[in-house]
Amino acid sequence: MTLVIKNLSQSKGQSTLFRHLCFALEKGRQVLVQGANGAGKSTLLKIIAGLQSPDKGEITWQGHPLFSDKAQYFSHMSYLGHQNGLKRSLTPRENIEELLCLANANATCEKIERVFEDFALTEHANQRCETLSAGECRKVALAAVILKNKPLWLLDEPFNSLDKASYQRMQTSCQQHLASGGMIILSTHQGSHHYDNSQIICLS
Template sequence: MSEPLLIVKNLFCERDDRVLFDQLSFDVSAGDVVQIEGQNGSGKTTLLRILGALSRHYEGDIYWKGTSIHDDSLTYRNDLLYLGHQPGVKAVLTPEENLRWFMALHPSLDVGQIRHALTEVGLRGFEDVPCHMLSAGQNRRVGLARLYLSQALLWILDEPFTAIDKQGVAAQEALLLAHAERGGAVILTTHHELNLGQFVRRVNLDKQVGTK
């Protein structure tokens, strides 16, 4: 059996003098889809921001391919795609312009791939419409189109199905499954009941609260 891609060891985090999680440990291997569960306020988004290298407000260790993410942060960030709860698009730009900006960080991508990604998320015909004229669900789809362009091994997704209709949810589930089958890994939060069978593992933060 191969070594896990990501190892989370003895994570402790508190906010406003309240412990969110203590001695939280789990690992993520190639092919895993890990759903972070917990009640509202349990620290799900905080944990994803920590794993996305966006917050240092914690104690404990996180290893990527056997190396601390702080010792080789560049490799970790290059292997990571983080999509937050907000769509993360510029309202004054069009969907294609937003993805062109993403493309600038990944020179191997081309315009044809951008248009394919927008078609896959149901935005064909809206490529040149400013995002402030699109619905919340359409803006969410612009953000999710990055998944079709990403070459990252680890996807960290905070409520990716928000404002997405049933057809869109099914398409995103298929995309997550394909990523896992290719040897990638996904960590996500969602209130949606995932239909991914054996690929899904769960980490429940409600069971992790303790005192330091």
């Protein structure tokens, strides 16, 4: 599996966010998108997720233009933006079940419980998300990404609101995903010292 971004350009108003951006992502590899707030990181990930069209450029997935068959692409990809995509009136368990159903994905009860335990969510699993903290909701959203088990993860500032233990747990999950042949594009405004062996894309 290969994702190729070729000559991608995007503007916002009178400002150019990025121009002639090119990179490729293969199995077991990670791309780290860095830049200050407003540099275009979220816009780039939305374009790669197929949620927004670029001004110019081409994106191909397994040799085919992304926009020619979005359904096929979406079946291989999990996207998490700044919003967690949770229904506040539902519990973490109910949200996970609904998100897995929407993604046409399956996970055993044992695997769901293991991920809840890994992220210290077990005691909150049956509380409505509207009663949870921002960090707890972020962990539920990240748990959904892991449980969907899609090969390509697109994660926009995934570690926002996480405590140190959850940050480390998600780092481990990312490494396990890559080791199993998965692919990740991850944006951050932080430094890259925790992301050895990643391809770095800097937006400014």
